[in-house]
Amino acid sequence: MRASRAAGEPLFHHELCFGCGRTNLFGLLTELAPAGQGRVTGRCFIKQDHQGWEPGAAHLGLIAAALIETMSLAGGERLRTVQVEFEGAAPVGAFLELEGSTEGASASAEGRAVARARASYG
Numbered sequence: 001m002r003a004s005r006a007a008g009e010p011l012f013h014h015e016l017c018f019g020c021g022r023t024n025l026f027g028l029l030t031e032l033a034p035a036g037q038g039r040v041t042g043r044c045f046i047k048q049d050h051q052g053w054e055p056g057a058a059h060l061g062l063i064a065a066a067l068i069e070t071m072s073l074a075g076g077e078r079l080r081t082v083q084v085e086f087e088g089a090a091p092v093g094a095f096l097e098l099e100g101s102t103e104g105a106s107a108s109a110e111g112r113a114v115a116r117a118r119a120s121y122g
Helices: 060-073
Strands: 031-034 040-045 079-086 095-100 104-109 112-121
Touching (some): 031 060, 040 060, 060 079, 060 095, 060 104, 060 112
Antiparallel strands (some): 031 040
16 A cells, blocks of 8 residues: 655554554554655654563664564665664653655654664565
């Protein structure tokens, strides 16, 4: 399913998508919008339920999912491989700021780099 691309509206795949769905309360509820040719920017909130092995910090898989969602909504719907490099923690209670294109994406929280990703398609 192609992402919604109505001018001025957030991008999303469908309402129950784990990454961007507006009605999936267990998902990321990622809010992404176009930011120029082939680019998107947005954010998601790190909830208490998103914790990983480190208390008070987001699960690394959750961060990877947010980066994948970012690249997918930039137009790269059929990801084949994804490489993620983690650079820091995303604390619970913070917004994970996202930006990216089909070539790659990055995430930061509270002004610090958290992760970046690259993908191939096919």
